[in-house]
Amino acid sequence: MTITPPALSVFEALESEVRSYCRGWPAVFDRAQGSYMYDEDGHTYLDFFAGAGALNYGHNNPVLKRALLDYIERDGVTHGLDMGTTAKRAFLETFQNTVLRPRDLPYKVMFPGPTGTNAVEAALKLARKVKGREAIVSFTNAFHGMSLGALAVTGNAFKRAGAGIPLVHGTPMPFDNYLDGRVPDFLWFERLLEDQGSGLNQPAAVIVETVQGEGGINVARTEWLRGLADLCKRRDMLLIVDDIQMGCGRTGPFFSFEEAGITPDIVTLSKSIGGYGLPMSLALFRPELDIWEPGEHNGTFRGNNPAFVTAAAALDTYWADGQMEKQTLARGEQVEQALREICEEHVRLGAEYRGRGLVWGLTFRGSGGRSPEGHSTDHTRASAVCARAFELGLLVETSGPQSEVVKLLPPLTVSPEELDEGLRTLARAVRETA
Template sequence: MSQLEVFDRFESEVRGYIRSFPVVFETARGSVLVAEDGREYLDFFSGAGVVNYGHNNPVFTEALAAYLGSGGIIHGLDMATSAKRDFIEAFQRLVLAPRGLDYKLQFTGPTGANAVESALKLARQATGRRNVVAFTGGFHGLSLGALAATGNEKYRAAGGVSLGDIARLPYDGYLGADLDTLDLLEKMLDDPGSGLDLPAAVIVEAIQGEGGINVASAAWLRRLRAITEERGILLIVDDIQAGVGRSGAFFSFEESGIVPDLVTVSKSISASGLPMALLLLRPEIDVWKPGAHTGTFRGNNLAFVSARVALETYWADAAFTDAIAERSVQLRRALERLAAEAPEAGFTVRGRGLMFGLAAPGRPELAAAVSAQAFARGVVIETSGARDEVLKFLPALTITAEELDRGLAVVREALLAALAA
């Protein structure tokens, strides 16, 4: 049996990434994945943003091994455990307090989609309204409530049922750089003939990841916050992929200075790749009745351990974000050089922090071709956007300058090969 035959024969056709990266991976460390045959791959994918601190970071693996060796609680539902208490205290001390944020923490089921479901349910309960505004290009998960707020046709078609109670409006830049799309939102909210019922909430990504690395401007986010505040609409920021340092700050909305009512966090919050998600909510919105939103694995104590250690190791001072800023400049400049070197592709560079896209809307097939050529040369990199027209760069936040340069050189070779083909 070949190395992939067992997956072809026995695993569902729903599998996706294995088709783009068809090898059996066995080990990983930092920014390097190693296949069963010993070949190494530089990782510009980071588990779709799950391993921001790199694979098998020894800071976390050692803490987890010690916790397991001590007989610490692993499964705790929403009961009190020392691991959960220590994480909550660290999150308050190192994340919320320095930013002047007053949020309560809700530990949802351990997926980003479940955190979004929690946010939507709570917003509707707190306001007594049903409608929610979402944006073109948004991706919020594939469970039905989150899927209703997701824009991508492919994912929506798989739902199999009507996806309602969502009004979709254009994201920043959707109609071109010269048009402020919030003019439409404000007009429709204030016009009783628009057909847009007063929403319970607006849900938005400050940087759209799956939508193609679309970055909302700080001014646009500030205006969105003002519009929602003036009308008693709750603002939900989905920070599942763009959060935990990916944008260059802990939260992707920090640059704009806004304070959302609810924030969804998942992916890299556990730091170690273990499943974990949480919803941050202003205390006055906390209208839940006990047990109104549950989940068997909302008490992943191993994730609490690695999440706490990550906060204490990387977020106690500015050294980590300073390093991200250096790598961000390095990545942006390299991508701008690539775009200039291949003007026939019509590339544009967009992104922030270590979340960048090389977009070719006029040649949507090109990103997938570059991804395939890069994988053949030892770099794992994915695509995003409605037509997969964006080559998406999500290297580990801990990647070294040398590793980043080496991977970018491979991407350049892959791009030239794709263009030649």
Template sequence: MIAPTIESEVRSYCRSWPVVFDHGRGSRMFADDGRAYLDFFAGAGALNYGHNHPTLKQALLDYLERDGVTHSLDMLTAAKQDFLTEFASQVLVPRGLDYRVQFTGPTGTNSVEAALKLARKVTGRHTVVAFTGAFHGMSLGSLALTGNAALRAGAGVPLGNTWRVPYDGFAGGQVSGLTLLDTMLADSSSGMDLPAAVIVETVQGEGGINPARAIWLADLAELCARRNVLLIVDDIQMGCGRTGPFFSFEHAGITPDIVCLSKSISGYGLPMSLTLFRPELDVWQPGEHNGTFRGNNFAFVTAAAALKEFWVDSKLEKQTAERDILLEDWLAELAERHPAHIATSRGRGLVWGLAFREPHLARRVAQEAFSRGLLVERSGSTDEVVKLMPPLTLTDDELAEGLGILEQSVAAAVTR
């Protein structure tokens, strides 16, 4: 029985999954009654390597045991130095990326806010271009870039300094956002001022699992470079291997000016976010952008351990690529069996969605899945998409188990 709560009405996930979770291990969470739930939610992308991975856990326990520094703002610590060394050697150098690393605060929206502030400071311009279906965070700057009307309504104040254009595939692909943007910027009578930056997700997660084509992303990067507009890639949910490569933009062959990282960068679900940018953009004065919790040493420890464990070779990336093919075929076949109810399946790597023609069916599927021991959430403009985002480290048997439960849940939902 769940005890009465004094927690705010703003709570959400616990309404969909009304159990008390007690512990987690690998790809499963366990309720206080002992029931196991296969986790195809993965902390909204914060647990790419699953729950309490033993190597990461041991690194953290060792650090705690030796009384490693807990809180340090942006002071130099051994934990931070180790993370920066590993991040450079395992991620940046192999990809030929020359980025400065800024620790911005505990969560993704902090990274986006820093990126926006930096872009505006560098260019002296105020507006930023965002896309339909975008989600970039819940603080005011990042919320102004977010497309969802219900989320934006919660701001309580006008949200400005943003131009919004169609994302790849918007309106069935009948409207080209890039052509519109380029034409507007070329026409001095369009009313669109030259923006400081364009911010984009390569795969929109909260927007309904909308993957942008590689050619579209390459064209966007070319447009930004030609127009002298900074390109920001929000890789908060889709980075750290979620789509296969460490960065989700790698498949498009582009190099963003600024990159936002959070969620799984700590490797363990600990609060941590980074903003990466080209060295010539590092125009900050000391302390000009700061925060009390921008130096989470526990997260540095687990992040460094995760890089050593998963990114010294291409094994995890190749495994995710193989599962991408499996999921594409499997979900397409499932959609074909229910054409009256499922509009399409779409995704990349290990993030996929089933888009239902009626939002209530997606809700039913998620409920049926929960009753069978599988955690999945919904996304999209009307929560019409059942979102699959399991840990990258799940076993083949766990993947098959989860897909089997999903198949049963869809069948049950459409016949209710």
């Protein structure tokens, strides 16, 4: 289809230059339903972005919308700080019965504020308070948020530079396969911990993503995650899993760490936990870590009651019978097969893919940048593929430190037919930019 970029508008005249997604998708969107978005000129777009993972159940999911409208129409509490409300009680009971108890997870639940970076800040603060230490270990190509504490454990140089001040008390270690399998897992990390002359202060915690979304769809092996959990236990460090983008079923199970059979000390959730795209985040932690004083960490919008309503409805609808995990894994096999065919067609471009569940990345070996494993990558091609996909009616974004990865993040509710449509469009976009 032909897209005519909007003329100079209020967005360009008034909105800050910091805006980003709208630059890659020059359209003015008007409505959305399920896996599709529609602009004001009547163009249709298949959405393989899903609100950066905040819309696992699609746009304006009818079940969640009905629950939200009913709540608003009866004048349910909208803003409640951390007061007890019927909406919060219903969410907590549903979360406990649908998510925590079936997985034998004993976590306490904290509402730290509406965004993922709020949850990360709370997790880091709690870990330091519990252990009485300042240092936190993170991993290469990690992304944990844009506030100062979260930036200190984020790897991306461009995002870190925006802080404008030194980002301290965070130490990066190599993520799984960062050294291309040439060095045993955690050899460097453990040696630094053992050596009193290494300069590494004893960390309070380690924070990790099981799949690095913004970092380039870097998937940690289950054995690597188990090794990390064991290292944390042996060395008296808390293990924090950032499940903000990969939780709520994105990799198949509700939590992305379930496949590895580990139980983190602290877990952060946001994005799709609210179900409908409403702001909400959680910090989950073992009961013995709950040493907060009342009000020691708070925020005006930590009690988003409409999000409690849609979150509970999402859990009841999609997580009570175990079918969502099976469906996501089946859809993931469909994506993997299509990406394999794309890569076989474009061997000369060095096309490669990686992912789990319904998060996948497509990258190209070239001369534009470097992959997390140190390989040369072509970041301009990934951007060109995403741009052409938009022209063809598919929304996909790039990720990775050089924007070298085409990132696929469709709603978990996407149908096989919609998935096939999007994958065929992606294949065409790659072909036409080759």
